[in-house]
């Protein structure tokens with residue numbers, strides 16, 4: 001990296017779960033962070049690192065003014081709506097925010113002369129993949145408006161990169177879980193939908209029971225298998241991605257996972273072990289659109305970015321989340 005002054009990073013959606021963990025790591029490593037968030041699905045409590053500007057990305061002129069003033073070296077774009085079933089019920093809401101407001105951000109960046117972009121994409125772009133572990137080259141066949149919105153942004157970014165308008169890394173996260181091991185940050189969703197969080201909140205008594213959707217999948221125990229990645233390893237991947245972008249200026253698409261999976265039953269068993277609470281579980285039918293197995297091929301991120309996970313153990317992922325849940 002060429003600069004002597006600190007590298008400046010804008011983190012959109014930095015009041016949210018993943019963005020706040022990335023902001024913390026950035027600040028701890030000496031980067032200057034500006035968080036842009038409209039606090040629509042989270043509160044400002046997770047913004048403990050970096051300065052917060054409360055702004056909706058639909059306000060392109062204001063976004064442009066902020067970017068022009070701060071002059072970031074990189075924009076990391078986490079802001080989005082993220083609840084897959086809700087995207088099926090309210091597609092316009094999802095396309096408007098996840099695609100429309102990303103376009104406004106990209107346009108503001110272009111006008112402010114900022115070219116480096118890191119995008120929060122998702123394994124949802126693959127839909128129901130044919131090859132497991134799924135490689136980055138697999139066809140994109142999303143099956144929800146949420147996944148479609150991420151695939152659309154990836155297409156826009158690819159075209160912009162081809163035309164020299166942007167340098168970007170698109171990181172396709174698999175199932176993000178865990179919490180800051182120092183206990184300062186954790187998932188702060190208003191609508192907790194992810195399995196690990198639901199299981200632990202059920203153990204806490206926030207829900208009467210945990211539902212398992214589908215026990216007749218073609219997997220060893222009949223339940224779906226997912227590649228759970230600890231949010232701190234994902235945060236580290238963002239720092240590596242940023243260093244790569246600043247050094248090489250090349251655009252890339254990378255899976256972010258561990259290349260291994262756990263079934264729903266394995267997660268539930270681990271949640272009971274970690275909490276010591278035998279909460280109630282109900283087996284119900286499949287949910288439409290759940291792929292039986294979703295595991296990332298991770299050779300690329302390991303080879304190109306030197307990604308080397310530290311929190312791969314499912315027990316650690318659950319213990320860190322449980323510690324956070326007990327505090328909050």
Ligand SMILES: NC(=O)c1ccc[n+]([C@@H]2O[C@H](COP(=O)([O-])OP(=O)(O)OC[C@H]3O[C@@H](n4cnc5c(N)ncnc54)[C@H](O)[C@@H]3O)[C@@H](O)[C@H]2O)c1
Pocket residue numbers: 012013014015016017018019036037038039040041042055056057058077078079080081082097101120121122123172173174175176177188189
């Ligand atoms: N959590 C996962 O497992 C997962 C998996 C794959 C991809 N992702 C992606 O990672 C990103 C972050 O996810 P998260 O789990 O931290 O979600 P989150 O809901 O905790 O964070 C998103 C943040 O974006 C903000 N936001 C939304 N729309 C905005 C707008 N128009 N203007 C300004 N701020 C806005 C929200 O207020 C929130 O603080 C999202 O893009 C999501 O699609 C998450």
